[in-house]
Amino acid sequence: MKRADHHLVQQVLDGEISREGFDGFQRRLRQDPELIKLYGSYASLNHSLNEELEDGQTDPLTAGGRQAMLRAWRIPLIIAAALAIAFIAWSLPQWFYGSKNSGDVAIASFSIDAAWRIDGPSKILGGTTALSTDSTLHLQAGRASISLKPSDSLVVEGPVSLRFPSEESIEILNGKCLVQQSGRNHSLVVSSPQFAKITSGKRFGVFVDPEQKSDEVHIIDGNLQVQPRKERSPTQLVKGDAVRSVDGAATTRLPQQTRTFANRLDRFNSLPLMPFRKSDWRASYGNPSITETRIEGANFATIRKFQSPLPLKENSVLLVTLQCAEPATGKFHSDGWAGMSLFSQGTEMVFLGDPYGPGPSWGLDVKNAEPPSPRATNTIGSATMTIRYDSGTGSISLHEGGLPLKPAIYSGKIAPGTRFDELRLGASAGAALSVTSLQVRSRGE
CATH class of the missing domain: 2.60.120.200 (Jelly Rolls)
Structure with missing residues (x-):
């Protein structure tokens, strides 16, 4: 692949591409057999590794199986990155940009131990579930990875409930949620019972406890603005900060690393x-x-x-x-x-x-x-x-x-x-x- 191709893919991954640019990227995927072949080879490798680890002759719950698993995971990071590109190249044409017209605002994938229900419109898309505007996801157990746009994603661990007013806003009703934004334009607006707005963050966790009327925000990377519901102006936070608002009042500082947030689906x-x-x-x-x-x-x-x-x-x-x-x-x-x-x-x-x-x-x-x-x-x-x-x-x-x-x-x-x-x-x-x-x-x- 040419260096320009790498740059184009990076733009897509970062959400820094125009509608016209993305349309051109889709056409390129349909017309370039070498590009498709490259993505397909990485996808095939990933499938083979999964079969070896999960269904092969080696018992992963024995000492030998654990050693085999460790060896298998020592794959160069470049392969992992290429797998991510392959997945996005396949999945984005299904819903990116088109989701807004169809009413779909989020795509959710669930761990095998997940138990959930959805209030509001939703539909099955292969191994994923599409949620429409104003749908509410109630995850009783397990984890879910949720894509809002190419640059915005969530990882949640049950029990947790989320409402999706639009593809640029989410409301966390209870539980823990990790928010990740990879693009430069951090336009996602997060709210909770005690916070009217949580904006501009690159990577942060939110914990909502309705019984105690207490919500927390933990900044993992980037800067962030939080505005409790009873405050007129937002508070600026930086990487490493953690705050709590009780009953929508002004925030109080918390020690760092007081909570952990799931960052991927379970294996x-x-x-x-x-x-x-x-x-x-x-x-x-x-x-x-x-x-x-x-x-x-x-x-x-x-x-x-x-x-x-x-x-x-x-x-x-x-x-x-x-x-x-x-x-x-x-x-x-x-x-x-x-x-x-x-x-x-x-x-x-x-x-x-x-x-x-x-x-x-x-x-x-x-x-x-x-x-x-x-x-x-x-x-x-x-x-x-x-x-x-x-x-x-x-x-x-x-x-x-x-x-x-x-x-x-x-x-x-x-x-x-x-x-x-x-x-x-x-x-x-x-x-x-x-x-x-x-x-x-x-x-x-």
Whole structure:
């Protein structure tokens, strides 16, 4: 590529290109096979790396897998930059500039553990979601990366709610949000319950606590102006500053680095539990049938020990998805119990399945949870269920189905930092269990 081509791409990335210039850039992409081939080769490389890390022969949750992951991530930064260019070259023609005419003001991508709902118009665009003017995004869990314009983006971590009055303004209703503006013209206007305007920032985080009527702004890079709702003029802030406004009053200074803000979507590593292998499981009692696609039996318990306690890291997330079918013999629902348990140092911490007692129903039993977990749900019979646990906050939730997550059936809290070292599948006397799929994923950052 010529130096002029690099300059053109940089203009697009920085949002410093006119409408006419961007139209010319689109035409060039359609007409230049060498440019398309270059972008395609980088995209193919990225896809291959993802397959190797997430679905390959190496277990990313073992020591060898972690070493392989570290080697894979030592790719020159130039490749990462080219991948970003390739993505933008593909995605921008879909909505940039045209989004204003269609009413779309933001494009959101979600992490695999995200659970959300949108109030107002929205539509699915491939693997992303387009939000229209005045739509409100409620992210209950996980993370979202949101593009407003080529030069403006957000990264949010649930629970958080955002409203999008236009492509040049956002309103943060609650939670944490990282705002990033790469162009020279920082025209995005951010507001919150206590701040009427937050403008001109290059990179900053906002934390909104509606219960305390307290909003915070943390400047990571660049200069910034903030104007509390009860103040007539804005306050100028610089890199490293952090301020709080309570009930819209004048700001007070905060110590630096008092909060952290997510800056990208989560990457999850999968524990290769399937195909099932009998050698991976230790029978506690009974004699279950273990094939590559099913673990089934009555009056049995079999245990899978994790090589390292999960989640792997502090402030991480664990996803466990269990799929059960009707047993060939016996009953899943009985006066006994049948299901899956997670253990920590020999203590059963979480049970998912049909609990002890009469009445056919799936239930969740989380030890010492607040509020108490539901021992009965509206789900009966064959089903897929997913548990999400955030070790940083102690939040634990149950979702019907697999990924992407549906809104939680139950949300509660246990002790932060809890780590699980064993998983048990089993059924009591008079009960049966048939597991057709079991997926365990841990966030690795």
